[in-house]
Amino acid sequence: MTATAPIGLSDLRTHLYGLPGVDKVGVEARAAALATRSVKTSAKTKAIDLAIRMVDLTTLEGADTPGKVRALCAKGMRPDPADPSCPSVGAICVYPAMVPVAAAALAGSGVHLASVATAFPSGQAPLEVKLADTRAAVAAGADEIDMVISRGAFLAGDYRKVFDEIVAVKEACGAAHLKVILETGELATYDNIRRASWLAMLAGADFIKTSTGKVAVNATLPITLVMLEAVRDFRDVHGRQVGVKPAGGIKNTKDAIKYLVLINETVGDDWLDPAWFRFGASSLLNDLLMQRTKLTTGHYSGPDYFTLD
Amino acid sequence: MAARVAGTAWRRTLPKSTKAMEPAPVRLSVRKTYKLYIGGKFPRSESGRTFVVDGDNVALASRKDARDAVVAARAAQPGWAGATAYNRGQVLYRVAEMLEARRDEFAALGVPADEVDAAIDRLVWYAGWSDKIAQVTGGANPVAGPFFNISAPEPTGVVAVVAPAGLLGLVSVIAPAVVTGNTTVVLAAGPQVAVTLAEVFATSDVPGGVVNILTGKYAETAPWLASHADVNALDLTGVEQRELAGELERAAAGTLKRVIRPSAGGTDFTADPGLRPMTTLLETKTVWHPKGY
Numbered sequence: 001m002t003a004t005a006p007i008g009l010s011d012l013r014t015h016l017y018g019l020p021g022v023d024k025v026g027v028e029a030r031a032a033a034l035a036t037r038s039v040k041t042s043a044k045t046k047a048i049d050l051a052i053r054m055v056d057l058t059t060l061e062g063a064d065t066p067g068k069v070r071a072l073c074a075k076g077m078r079p080d081p082a083d084p085s086c087p088s089v090g091a092i093c094v095y096p097a098m099v100p101v102a103a104a105a106l107a108g109s110g111v112h113l114a115s116v117a118t119a120f121p122s123g124q125a126p127l128e129v130k131l132a133d134t135r136a137a138v139a140a141g142a143d144e145i146d147m148v149i150s151r152g153a154f155l156a157g158d159y160r161k162v163f164d165e166i167v168a169v170k171e172a173c174g175a176a177h178l179k180v181i182l183e184t185g186e187l188a189t190y191d192n193i194r195r196a197s198w199l200a201m202l203a204g205a206d207f208i209k210t211s212t213g214k215v216a217v218n219a220t221l222p223i224t225l226v227m228l229e230a231v232r233d234f235r236d237v238h239g240r241q242v243g244v245k246p247a248g249g250i251k252n253t254k255d256a257i258k259y260l261v262l263i264n265e266t267v268g269d270d271w272l273d274p275a276w277f278r279f280g281a282s283s284l285l286n287d288l289l290m291q292r293t294k295l296t297t298g299h300y301s302g303p304d305y306f307t308l309d
Numbered sequence: 310m311a312a313r314v315a316g317t318a319w320r321r322t323l324p325k326s327t328k329a330m331e332p333a334p335v336r337l338s339v340r341k342t343y344k345l346y347i348g349g350k351f352p353r354s355e356s357g358r359t360f361v362v363d364g365d366n367v368a369l370a371s372r373k374d375a376r377d378a379v380v381a382a383r384a385a386q387p388g389w390a391g392a393t394a395y396n397r398g399q400v401l402y403r404v405a406e407m408l409e410a411r412r413d414e415f416a417a418l419g420v421p422a423d424e425v426d427a428a429i430d431r432l433v434w435y436a437g438w439s440d441k442i443a444q445v446t447g448g449a450n451p452v453a454g455p456f457f458n459i460s461a462p463e464p465t466g467v468v469a470v471v472a473p474a475g476l477l478g479l480v481s482v483i484a485p486a487v488v489t490g491n492t493t494v495v496l497a498a499g500p501q502v503a504v505t506l507a508e509v510f511a512t513s514d515v516p517g518g519v520v521n522i523l524t525g526k527y528a529e530t531a532p533w534l535a536s537h538a539d540v541n542a543l544d545l546t547g548v549e550q551r552e553l554a555g556e557l558e559r560a561a562a563g564t565l566k567r568v569i570r571p572s573a574g575g576t577d578f579t580a581d582p583g584l585r586p587m588t589t590l591l592e593t594k595t596v597w598h599p600k601g602y
Contacts, residue, residue, distance in 0.1 A: 298536075299533070299536035299537060299538065299560075299563070300376055300379070300533065300536070300537040300538060300539065301538045301539070302383075302537070302538035302539025302540075303383075303539065304538070304539065305538055
């Protein structure tokens with residue numbers, strides 16, 4: 001699907017500035033209120049399994065080796081080797097150089113393979129480099145691409161440039177899903193986050209993602225709430241559903257369940273599915289597994305019983 | 310004149326006669342709620358429950374408080390074990406100093422002066438052992454090969470303790486565990502004394518999470534700690550019912566914990582404890598190092 005802007009590009013700025021402002025106090029209070037919900041027993045069991053299926057198990061380090069990526073893939077396919085009823089994660093997320101290794105390891109498993117591209121994490125590279133980065137990852141076997149927007153251009157008000165880049169990367173993706181990382185920690189205001197969400201969706205994003213995990217402020221509940229409202233409103237207007245992926249800083253089961261509650265209360269069941277919601281995380285999976293073990297065995301588990309990565 | 314000083318001179322002053330008839334104001338005392346001690350803080354129980362002991366409100370710990378305490382103890386363990394033995398000894402000595410300064414509080418709780426003395430002495434005794442225990446329990450082993458073979462004691466990790474009542478008993482189970490670098494989750498019997506001791510720990514440079522103290526009914530929380538996979542040892546010294554001690558030991562076997570059984574006739578804490586309380590909570594690491602010629 002090639003992205004066709006439903007509005008004239010010259011109207012882009014007008015359109016983005018026409019979006020209503022975000023009530024900062026209101027959105028934070030609502031996110032905090034929803035975070036107090038208590039999810040227990042059988043509902044908790046279901047929530048944990050759903051959260052595991054939503055995890056994009058991620059390793060994005062300079063020190064990544066083929067061995068580490070293979071180990072991560074093995075873990076993603078069978079998160080709890082002791083329990084075959086434990087579901088696989090949604091996807092494995094790696095750097096483009098590691099895609100061939102991960103593709104071989106994941107072949108036939110049904111676990112998706114995501115790769116960051118477009119000069120992740122800064123996005124400060126010429127467009128041709130970003131496109132080549134994307135094509136290489138897709139050619140090597142990635143079926144999901146996590147791109148970063150040019151925050152510099154966005155903050156400078158050059159929305160057209162950001163829009164065109166997303167359109168071009170979307171085209172380079174071919175059949176692969178495109179997740180657009182807004183890097184909300186660098187966008188400074190909720191209004192900017194709402195605008196960037198709309199900009200990405202208008203340009204053809206299949207997913208909007210909060211963060212790279214490489215800056216100080218990562219995914220938070222209020223930011224995700226703003227983005228969920230954006231995808232809901234976008235579907236109402238344009239009839240196309242877009243997924244959401246909070247990433248970075250989601251470390252334990254309690255946090256993950258808060259996000260699930262947020263989805264249920266904001267956009268509803270339609271997004272409570274790994275096809276439409278993902279967690280970009282690494283350490284979250286171990287905590288989910290510990291909580292799952294607690295529910296199945298009846299006693300508390302410990303980090304010693306799960307792999308480090 | 311006083312009103313003028315206080316900046317309220319504009320107020321209509323009452324006639325002198327009325328003022329003389331007012332009763333002297335009664336000062337309301339601040340009543341204390343004895344709370345838990347987890348990760349260096351004094352939270353109420355997560356469950357919101359309290360119970361009354363001798364007219365005092367005391368937090369009644371739940372299994373989730375025990376879980377939180379284990380998380381705090383685990384987080385504190387590498388740092389505490391990584392501190393130098395000398396440093397841990399100094400911190401324990403500091404605990405003794407602070408306990409000395411709080412004599413009156415313990416006296417008010419009915420702890421006899423000689424028990425406070427004994428508890429302080431016990432702390433100082435263990436503080437002294439911090440940088441000596443490794444020489445006694447470790448050493449170079451003669452082996453038939455070209456190797457240096459060295460054994461050194463290492464802390465077991467997170468120790469769950471069902472503590473006996475009384476200040477001396479409490480100190481006698483906590484000090485030998487922490488002096489070697491373990492961290493503890495203590496289920497305390499005499500809550501006021503235990504929480505007052507927690508205040509001593511909180512003011513003596515003991516890092517948060519090294520000692521965690523939970524008040525309440527140990528029969529409720531101990532089984533969760535016994536089966537907890539992230540607890541490495543279980544000290545049952547304070548368990549009075551044999552049957553419960555057996556159950557806890559069986560639960561602990563699931564994760565191969567070290568278990569200290571309660572002694573049949575009760576423990577005499579005034580006697581010389583010997584090294585057993587420390588050595589039980591140590592693991593021996595042996596290193597083989599090739600020797601050059």
